[in-house]
Amino acid sequence: MSAREINKIAGAILMALIIIKVADLAGDAVGQAQPLAKPAYLAAAAAAPGAKTEAKAAADKPGAAGPGSGAAMGPLLAAASAESGKSLARKCTTCHSLKKDGKNKVGPALWGVVGAQKAGRSFRYSSALKGLGGVWDYAALNAFLASPKAFAPGNKMPFAGIKRAADRAALILYLRSLSDSPLPLP
Numbered sequence: 001m002s003a004r005e006i007n008k009i010a011g012a013i014l015m016a017l018i019i020i021k022v023a024d025l026a027g028d029a030v031g032q033a034q035p036l037a038k039p040a041y042l043a044a045a046a047a048a049p050g051a052k053t054e055a056k057a058a059a060d061k062p063g064a065a066g067p068g069s070g071a072a073m074g075p076l077l078a079a080a081s082a083e084s085g086k087s088l089a090r091k092c093t094t095c096h097s098l099k100k101d102g103k104n105k106v107g108p109a110l111w112g113v114v115g116a117q118k119a120g121r122s123f124r125y126s127s128a129l130k131g132l133g134g135v136w137d138y139a140a141l142n143a144f145l146a147s148p149k150a151f152a153p154g155n156k157m158p159f160a161g162i163k164r165a166a167d168r169a170a171l172i173l174y175l176r177s178l179s180d181s182p183l184p185l186p
């Protein structure tokens, strides 16, 4: 073997060792990066749609803020406009007077109804409505207006309901203003 050949072989062995070492280091780097990167990615993926779903549930789902969850109405009412509630209330005035000392129409007069006893006026209510008990707080009105039929099965208010939670909040905010002493906001 010439010195040149020995050099070549030594060089090849050295090269092989370097390649093994580099591959090893690279493997380590990948091995370390993976456990960090994966949970971070998963956490981000899990958090984003989760938060969206929650917000969507509060905004869209009929009756999302049902009885007992009055607190959920707070942000919706805070973001609502009584002005748009006023135009939404045109859906109601076919059957309800909204004026102070208004007369009953197809339905009972609604002045001061927010916070009032359910079925508490001089009106021939259905037994479904009379059987509810309690007051029209924000959560109850929200659930009733989302779907009168689902909230009080058998009641005689022929109204399908208002789908958007933001619209219900606006309408409830407006109804609240129709009172001598409006119910405090939640």
Ligand code: HEC
Residues within 6 Å of the ligand: 088, 089, 091, 092, 093, 094, 095, 096, 106, 107, 108, 110, 113, 117, 118, 119, 120, 121, 124, 125, 126, 127, 128, 129, 136, 145, 154, 155, 156, 157, 158, 159, 171
């Ligand atoms: C087509 C007629 C009709 C329309 C439209 C209508 N309601 Fe009614 N509403 C009634 C009747 C009838 C009752 C009584 C139901 C019963 O006794 O079962 C009632 C009852 C109610 C009550 C319960 C009152 C109480 O004293 O307990 C509220 C609150 C109410 N309506 C709000 C509304 C709002 C707000 C709208 C508009 C989004 C609306 N209603 C639209 C007919 C109507």
